[in-house]
Amino acid sequence: MQCDMLPLVIETQALSKLYGRQRALDGVNLKVAPGAIGLLGPNGAGKSTFMKCLLQLQPISSGSAKLLGREVGSEGREIRKRVGYTPEQDCHIPGMVGCEYVTYCAQLCGLPFRAARQRAHELLDFVGMGQERYRKIDTYSTGMKQRLKLAQAIVHDPEVVFLDEPTNGLDPRGQTQILELVHNLWHAYGITVVVSSHLLNDVDQICEQIIIIARGRVLVHDTLENLKARKRGAAEVVVAERHQELQAACERRHWPCELLPNGHVKVEHQCGSLNPLLNLLHELKLAPLEIIPSPNALEETFVQALEISHAAA
């Protein structure tokens, strides 16, 4: 991916991490510009290890890494002052109430007590926690814990925040709310977000840069837009009625199409843009409710990358 003109957030050179004989990261070379970055990969691919190496939670076996222009390993504290992290697993401090915990986390990053307390309440408001902030964390539901983890990660106003599986264990409503918050962090407030997930839909919704990791190697690093452009030529059309008519019109133009179980019509129009499809709909005087371009681009890229990786192995 071309990002030479932008200030880099992450820069790694031949970054490797070994757990005994197991190679968790294998010569990772990356140059990542600010933005909403999705770190994709199957379980055990090395996503979490990559994050932990950058945050110095795990020592690097070989190679080098820079975060926000500073050398990981020698400037750990300074880096972490400007970085937030939500781990995958629960890791609160027992016996504390929510607002006390977030205040404490802010103080650990160097905020004075008054500022820390004020920020804690602001951030708990931001993540949508109400009076439950005065309850002990041990009594929180999974959704509350996820919100609290997000609040503690951004309470010190970091420049980059690493989110490891932020929607794990959440119901669909909770997932949507968390993803919306994360989406806003970059798009509204300019905080670079690195989201590690194996849920493609999550990443598809909030990220604009994609890094696919498997077997400790970076398989793909590109913008979501570019990835979708590679897969351009298909779209899902959501119409309220006249599905058969649309299908027949597509077949007349030799565009393979299919009625999906969810009622959408998948059309492979095989063009670089959506204009021919829009023209067809105009001719039919059919008003679509929604058109989803390149609907499975990310999934297809992901599967393709994994297949190549497996074949190479």
Add this chain to the structure above:
Amino acid sequence: MPLHDTSYKHWNGVHLGLWNRRLVIARNGLTACLRNRWMRHLVVLCWGAALGVTALLFLMGQLLVADSIVVQWVGNFNPGLQTFAHMLTTWLEQHPEISVRTTQNLLFYFFCTYQMRAGIFALGMAIPVLITRDLASNAIIIYSSKAVNRGDYLLGKFATAFGLMVLTWLGPVCAAWFMGNLLAPDWRFFWHSRTVLGHILVYGLSSLSFLSLLAMGVSACASKEKSTAGLWYMWWIVGGVLAPIAEHTQPWLRHLSFNYNLDQIALAVFRLGDDLNTARNNIPVFGDMLRNIRPQTMEALNTPALSGAVASSLLMAGLAALILYKKVKPE
């Protein structure tokens, strides 16, 4: 819907320094310890003991004043006792280095060593809060992802243990020394008892550092609160029982008890044997009472097993440091 602005706001303030962050860890640990009701009771008890010692020092000070209320009060009961008190007062005034230094040294030796038990007990209650809980809840990851590293975390926890011991042990002892001398009839009491304060500080600070490190090591041994607290109390009690038995069988076994080691260091620091000899040879009437101490006891007081105690304590501290190094990691 919230009535106030819930949007994200950037923060542009000045970050506090590293020592402040370490202090935050220490203060948080101390607050967590003091949430325990029994711990608060123990702290009150320790400061109560300090008040008792202050009162004792006040009474002893009054003995040095010929017309003090105490001497008059004693005279109300028995005129003979008043005469004796007058005689003692005259002698004590002539020998302040013995009357003040020796008596305070003896008193503070006992106060220090007994108060240490309270400190060890308090540490036992604090052990689950020190590191065990953080290991059990993975909180180490949270610490490590903030602007502190493992060393800062351990330093903060060390300060927690140290602070707790100051609160239950060194604080009350030093306060008793200060208040006792402040209430004394003469400012020279501060001067004559300065070496006693030196002994208290040398013994107190070295023992506090050692015990704090040891408690941290025990706290990091396991992630179950009952296991670590149990291990601490077991070690303390079994060591205490083992030491007198081992004296007649395998003397080196005594050094497995950290309590015994600290007692030996206390004897060496306070030089209790010297003081007892001074008192025995110089203080009228009371000195004669001290002649009844058995020669074996005097021998033990005069020649504490200092080298063994120091070596054993260093070994224990090294072991604790090794446990901390191995166990306190993000993963």
